[in-house]
Amino acid sequence: MKNKQISVFLEKKVLKLLFLGFSSGLPILLVFSTLSVWLHKAGIERSTVTLFSWAGFAYAFKYLWSPLVDNYKISFLKKLGHRRSWLLFSQIMIIFSLIATALTDPASNIYLTAITITFLAIFSATQDIVIDAYRIESAPQIYQGPLSSMYIAGYRLAMLVGGAGSLWLASFLGVEVYKQTVWMIVYSSMGFLMFIGIFTTLFLDEPKIKRQSSDKKNQHSRFLLVIIFAIISFIFFYSQIENPFSSEEIFKKFLFAILRICICFLLISIIIIFFINIKFFSKQKVKKIYLDPVINFIKRYGKFAVSILILIGLYRIADVVMGVVANIFYLEKGFDVKEIATYSKFFGVFATILGGFLGGFFSLRFGTMKALFVGALIAASSNLLFAWLAVSEAKITFLITVITADNISSGFAGAAFVVYLSGLTSVKFTATQYALFSSLMLFIPKFIAGYSGSWVDIIGYANFFCVTALLGLPVLILIIWLGKVAPVRN
Numbered sequence: 001m002k003n004k005q006i007s008v009f010l011e012k013k014v015l016k017l018l019f020l021g022f023s024s025g026l027p028i029l030l031v032f033s034t035l036s037v038w039l040h041k042a043g044i045e046r047s048t049v050t051l052f053s054w055a056g057f058a059y060a061f062k063y064l065w066s067p068l069v070d071n072y073k074i075s076f077l078k079k080l081g082h083r084r085s086w087l088l089f090s091q092i093m094i095i096f097s098l099i100a101t102a103l104t105d106p107a108s109n110i111y112l113t114a115i116t117i118t119f120l121a122i123f124s125a126t127q128d129i130v131i132d133a134y135r136i137e138s139a140p141q142i143y144q145g146p147l148s149s150m151y152i153a154g155y156r157l158a159m160l161v162g163g164a165g166s167l168w169l170a171s172f173l174g175v176e177v178y179k180q181t182v183w184m185i186v187y188s189s190m191g192f193l194m195f196i197g198i199f200t201t202l203f204l205d206e207p208k209i210k211r212q213s214s215d216k217k218n219q220h221s222r223f224l225l226v227i228i229f230a231i232i233s234f235i236f237f238y239s240q241i242e243n244p245f246s247s248e249e250i251f252k253k254f255l256f257a258i259l260r261i262c263i264c265f266l267l268i269s270i271i272i273i274f275f276i277n278i279k280f281f282s283k284q285k286v287k288k289i290y291l292d293p294v295i296n297f298i299k300r301y302g303k304f305a306v307s308i309l310i311l312i313g314l315y316r317i318a319d320v321v322m323g324v325v326a327n328i329f330y331l332e333k334g335f336d337v338k339e340i341a342t343y344s345k346f347f348g349v350f351a352t353i354l355g356g357f358l359g360g361f362f363s364l365r366f367g368t369m370k371a372l373f374v375g376a377l378i379a380a381s382s383n384l385l386f387a388w389l390a391v392s393e394a395k396i397t398f399l400i401t402v403i404t405a406d407n408i409s410s411g412f413a414g415a416a417f418v419v420y421l422s423g424l425t426s427v428k429f430t431a432t433q434y435a436l437f438s439s440l441m442l443f444i445p446k447f448i449a450g451y452s453g454s455w456v457d458i459i460g461y462a463n464f465f466c467v468t469a470l471l472g473l474p475v476l477i478l479i480i481w482l483g484k485v486a487p488v489r490n
Contacts, residue, residue, distance in 0.1 A: 097123055
């Protein structure tokens with residue numbers, strides 16, 4: 001039985017997720033971790049650097065355009081099939097966004113860097129929508145554990161390249177004295193490596209899924225225009241509403257930011273209602289695209305649906321909020337860029353891959369909910385090791401210990417969570433529902449993470465890491481309860 005379980009990992013349908021995972025994982029650290037080092041070296045203050053994590057809202061809001069991935073066909077790439085055409089389109093746009101980012105200089109124009117990074121995050125999130133849908137549609141639920149493990153392995157290998165590889169290259173080119181050309185070469189090189197994803201897409205098989213006939217192309221095009229307009233409007237409105245509180249008034253500033261987001265969502269809602277009232281596109285289409293996937297989920301899980309969504313929204317909060325300041329912490333602790341690349345990114349990635357395979361195997365062997373609990377427990381607990389490192393000497397052995405534990409736990413939790421989310425989706429709304437879940441997974445953590453730098457300024461690193469560990473306690477309680485009353489239904 002055990003040999004059969006292990007042999008599953010060697011099947012072609014599982015191995016191909018390794019390359020898709022690589023394509024998915026390559027941009028992520030270039031949006032967050034590597035970018036934070038670039039900004040730090042460019043002289044950008046810590047509180048501003050952590051605010052750049054809000055580019056991750058593209059991952060949190062991808063539910064807004066995920067229905068396009070399910071319903072809209074890219075006509076000029078239709079020969080590739082529905083999923084493959086979207087994959088190729090998003091991968092090409094990622095390459096263009098990386099090159100555009102490479103040509104900016106945050107030291108002289110940080111706003112332009114923010115714009116290009118935001119577009120990079122949007123197209124990266126779009127690619128993730130497609131890959132998640134492809135993974136779920138390409139194999140039954142019994143394969144999702146191994147598929148998730150292989151996906152995470154490729155994802156983490158790409159993070160090795162995008163994290164350690166990019167920092168090694170920057171160190172080789174001379175990163176200690178800031179030069180924009182160093183980072184131009186780094187980001188352009190990463191863009192070239194995205195061709196691995198393109199070649200993989202060209203040799204994939206399209207999932208054999210029967211799709212309902214779509215509405216008229218005209219309706220899809222109009223809806224696409226409204227979504228693009230809504231995203232641009234949100235960014236514009238948010239940038240125009242200034243926060244009146246100072247950096248010292250961090251709690252008031254945090255609450256006002258929540259209010260600002262709510263106001264922007266209200267304005268966007270008014271815009272969409274306006275387009276519906278003038279019959280730019282039909283009310284029935286909005287219902288079909290956004291409400292039907294939610295209704296489907298609620299019907300399947302009933303009164304427990306809200307609790308499941310809360311669990312999804314909080315599951316990764318401990319490690320996401322902590323992770324935003326990790327690179328800055330290493331630099332301020334006294335480790336140089338080469339050491340961060342070697343021990344944090346290189347060594348850490350292999351630890352994460354190990355954790356991912358352990359999480360996938362544990363899910364396959366003991367069940368999804370048990371794996372979910374163990375992942376949440378060790379992910380939150382590992383933050384306490386960062387608190388220990390904060391008050392300890394800056395020794396390489398200490399760094400390796402903390403990184404190993406953190407990345408194994410992160411990989412384990414990530415694999416278990418992917419299996420859980422996959423089990424919650426319906427084949428009728430694969431991309432949309434999974435995007436909804438992964439959007440919820442990131443929204444709250446990313447919002448809080450944007451203020452991580454400010455919180456560190458007030459309470460210090462050690463206390464901050466302890467607080468992030470405590471954030472994981474409600475998650476454990478929810479998992480225990482939902483495991484009894486609302487197990488995954490396929």
